[in-house]
Amino acid sequence: MKIARILVQGIVQGVGFRPTVYRIANALNMAGYVRNLGNVVEIVLFENEDNVNNFIKTLKNKCPPIAKINSIEINWIDEKNEKDRKGGKKLEHIEIQDGFNILESSSNFSGASVIPPDLAVCDNCLDEMNDQNNRRYKYPFTACTDCGPRFTLIESVPYDRSRTTMDEFPLCYECNTEYENPSDRRYHAEASCCKNCGPSLKLFDKDRKELIPNKKSNPLKEGVSLLNDGKILAIKGIGGTHLVAKVTEDNPIKKLRKRLNRPNQPFAVMSPNLETIKKFAEVSKLEMNSLLSKERPIVVLKKNDKYGFSEFLAPELHNIGVMLPYSPLHHLIFDYTEEPAFIMTSANIPGEPMMIKNKEILSSLYGIADYFLLHNRKIINRCDDSVIRYRNNELSFIRRSRGYVPEPYDLSNLNSLKGLKSNFNVLALGPELDVTFTLQKQGLAYVSQHIGNTNKFKTYEFLQEAIKNMMNITKTEKLDLIACDMHPQFFTTRLARGMGEKFNCPVVPVQHHHAHGAVLAIDNSIDELIFIAADGVGYGEDGTAWGGEILYTDLTNYERLAxxxxxxxxxxxxxxxxxxxxxxxxxxxxxxxxxxxxxxxxxxxxxxxxxxxxxxxxxxxxxxxxxxxxxxxxxxxxxxxxxxxxxxxxxxxxxxxxxxxxxxxxxxxxxxxxxxxxxxxxxxxxxxxxxxxxxxxxxxxxxxxxxxxxxxxxxxxxxxxxISEGLAKLAVDAAEKVGIDYIGATGGVFYNEAITLATKQYIEKEGFKFIQHRNSCAGDGSISLGQAIIASSKIKK
Structure with missing residues (x-):
């Protein structure tokens, strides 16, 4: 008998991957087992090569909707001594099984897979929430293997309920029956629960007194009633807390602005459905697809002629950030109101991270929120809403966070990193404002959720905590290299030095705009380009503040040309x-x-x-x-x-x-x-x-x-x-001089639609290929990714 030991890496935990394997194997009458093994899924089949190949082909075609296979490795094992047939390497013990089974998870392997991001509630769960005969009717925390929280509630891997914050909610008999049935869509859905065994909501006033403590009452309905009356609510969601208010009246918004000391900053809104959004904003097909996607980002839309919200919502701007409900709680909010939208802005003191702990929410938002609608599920990894914008039908990430993190970037085909040891781990800490960090491991780069401005102490603490959590869920125990910004006084630079001493590894400073250009190159799968870096500020090698640069890079090095x-x-x-x-x-x-x-x-x-x-x-x-x-x-x-x-x-x-x-x-x-x-x-x-x-x-x-x-x-x-054409001409002249076909644009200035279009038109008119960010931020949110790539390529060379 032949034994195939298959290791599958990618987004394969917490997405219904094991029950899919189970169903396919049983349909093909195969013997063996599947289990979570650290950061990968292990499949063992007692079959010949033709049957195994047929199984893998079927698995790829029937992969769960939110799973993603990055690699499949097959080891053929000698039954007698369980050694690899090719290299003779001793592998983990194989358990002989009758039939096909799902085994308990093990943590004996450290691969490069990761759990999926938090995703919007699926249609099946919404149908149950709207079914009066279903035990999850109007329950605000329903989830299954196809939707719901993942990243925000996990503590460590393998991804099992016991390693999440759902461990505090023992499953009731009915939920446990679903959880243990491989044929059920809630089989090992770690966030699964119902009103009998899951988290619950409570409504508090500004003095922390619980309102309507009667179990038969509905805190959510009462909370929305207060919103309808013009009150400001702090509502705890999946990855953090929002401050919520009406958009159709001036007073709630003016009151919120005064309390937050945000006199003009635009507020994002949540609207119940696409039809309602179209009543106040222009929505292209691409924007519609993003609004409806499982990631559910905030999409910056142009206001239309019928826009009638308060002038204080997004003052003096032609656009507004809009998102659709992504959690069951959000959907239920709109069951109890006629309002076309509510403000949904992160609940945080300016410059500090979004609040996630009930005690902190009640104390720190005292005097800001009138009431508090909170639940009792812990949030491990806070995660702000993602923000995107389409400029001239090109997608641009303003903030890449919830819905996308921690799905990694695949760097395995990048020429500048070929030859780098597969076990070489890199941590890059970003700049100082709009910080993310990047953990690079085994050809994958895990860019963190939005961290924020690290010149605030609480955000600096959040950064360190988030690094620890990311290393946990990627099973990273050592660091070989740390990258940071070139600015000597940034808090992230100081942290890099401290971590370099802790892990006994080199620290590599990277020039701010060089990192911008590296991300642009990675996003477009090229290794050499001329690029325009246009933003507010980046510390230059001459000690001055750069921010309007024409640079050349081959990733490892760069040259300032204009x-x-x-x-x-x-x-x-x-x-x-x-x-x-x-x-x-x-x-x-x-x-x-x-x-x-x-x-x-x-x-x-x-x-x-x-x-x-x-x-x-x-x-x-x-x-x-x-x-x-x-x-x-x-x-x-x-x-x-x-x-x-x-x-x-x-x-x-x-x-x-x-x-x-x-x-x-x-x-x-x-x-x-x-x-x-x-x-x-x-x-x-x-x-x-x-x-x-x-x-x-x-x-x-x-x-x-x-x-x-x-x-x-x-x-x-x-x-x-x-400004656009001036920068574009300088870039074209530099490209002609160096002999480069690609000219890119990066930096926060290129969120501006008119500037981006004028730059693009000039460059393409001159016969060059214009490239932009695709799956990364033009602003500082992706700087850490560029730092990791540049520092790694320098060390390799």
Missing amino acids: SLEPQKMPGGDISTKYPARMLASILYNSDYYKESKIESELENILISNYSYYFQHKEIEIKNVLNQIKSNLNVQITTSTGRILDSISAALNICGKRTYEGECSMKLESYAYGANGDITIQPKFKKVDNRPVLDTSQILIDIMDLIKERKNKKEIAYAGQVA
């Missing part, structure tokens, strides 16, 4: 909050004011038109100009974000940043729908023998157009296009 014109930031970071300071600096640096030496003219323009954008009015304007002139307390930057913010200030669109990217986002919305009637011709010069785009001249041209009383919408659009 950039935007270096500009002074008077007062440093305060210029990012008050962009009129940057406007003053950029204009002062122009050839016009340098040659004419009429500083008083600029001073008068600033005082007459922009004094309200300076905290101390005329006195501050004079001080800022003196700072620029004397180089006192100024930083140097080539940031594209600072130029766009300055255009926004010049046009009186936005003069104070209250959230990240506000001025640039409002500029894009202001320009939306322009005809392109005005053209600003970009001009170039050299600085330190490096080609640069003359951004001061662009601002001078804009000021002239304002003086001529031209249409401001058209000026706003023309300013964006001038």
Whole structure:
């Protein structure tokens, strides 16, 4: 008798993979067994090669809907001594079985598989929730092998109920019968439960007093009634907590903004169904598919002509973030309301992680939420909602988190990493803002959920906790290399040094924009390109703030070939909050004011038109100009974000940043729908023998157009296009010089639809191939992935 020992790696745990194997094997009258073995699924068959090959073919065709097979390894074993037929390697003991069975899990193997992400509730579970005769009728925590929480509740692998937070909820007789039946879709569905044995909801007031403690009452129905009355609720969900409020009235939103100190930041909303969304937003076919996908991200949609929500929901923006319900709890909320949508924004103190513990929610959100709707299931891995946007029908991840994490990127075919030892483990810690981390192992890169801004201590703690959890579920016990940002003062850089000492491994700093470009290359399966890196800031090798760069990379190395014109930031970071300071600096640096030496003219323009954008009015304007002139307390930057913010200030669109990217986002919305009637011709010069785009001249041209009383919408659009085409020309010139066909675009600026389109059109018109991010973030959310790749390739070489 021959024995085939098959190891299957991929998303094969917690997705109904073992019962699928069981059913296929029984249908084919095969003997053997299947079990979870650490991070992989082990299948043993007592069959000949033809039968085994037929089994594998059938398994691939009948794979469960949310499973994903990355690799299948077959070892043929000698029955007498159980040694591998090819190499003679001693393998784990094979248990001889009659028939085909599902065995208990083991943890004796460390592969490269991982559990699936949290996924939206499936149609079968929704049907049960809506069936009055079903014991799960209107139960807010129903789940099966095809849906529900995974990543947020797992503690370790193999993925069994005993290693999840569901272990605290012993199954009732009926649920246990389903759980033990291989023919049932809830066979070993670790999150399975019902109202008799699963988590439950409680409603609390602001003083932490439980309301309606009667078991026959409905806390969810009562909670939604409070929402309908204009109250603010904190609702604990699958991976964290949301603050929830009405969208059709001003007062709840104004109250929420005041309590959170978020005067302008747009709030995402949840709407019950696609038909309702279409009443207030434009929805393309691609956007529709993403809204309805099992990942259920927030999708940034354009407001339509019928949009009638409060003006305070997404002020001065032409778009709004929208998602459909993804948990049973969310679906049930809309059973008790006529509201077309509710605000669903992460419940956290600004800069800190989303709250997941009931005690913390009740204490830290005191004075913010009026009421609290909480459940008693622990959340192990908090996970914010993912956010995506389509620009010109191209998908762009703004935040890649719930629904996608921890599914890994496959790097096994990347040329720059071929030859790297398969057991070489890399941890990359990202930058400082919008942080994720990446764990690279056995040719796979596991990019974490959204962590946030690590200059806040609680977020820094969350980062360390999340790293520990990811190493647990990937069975990673050692690290061979740690990568981090080049900035010496980042908290992630300090953590990298500490972990390097702990694991006795090298720490490799990686330049911020180089990491951006590496991710772009990985996403498009290329190893060499010219790319535009346009964002707010990244620490450059010369110690200045880069952010408008033309770079070449072969992944391992990079070269800076061109950039935007270096500009002074008077007062440093305060210029990012008050962009009129940057406007003053950029204009002062122009050839016009340098040659004419009429500083008083600029001073008068600033005082007459922009004094309200300076905290101390005329006195501050004079001080800022003196700072620029004397180089006192100024930083140097080539940031594209600072130029766009300055255009926004010049046009009186936005003069104070209250959230990240506000001025640039409002500029894009202001320009939306322009005809392109005005053209600003970009001009170039050299600085330190490096080609640069003359951004001061662009601002001078804009000021002239304002003086001529031209249409401001058209000026706003023309300013964006001038920046785009200027960067694109620099990139094309660099590509021609180096001899590269691919030109890419990365960085947060390329979330802007108009800028992305103008850049793309110019590059393709010149005969080059334009590439963008596909399954990664243009912003800082994917920096850690680029760091891991670059550091690994450096070590290999």
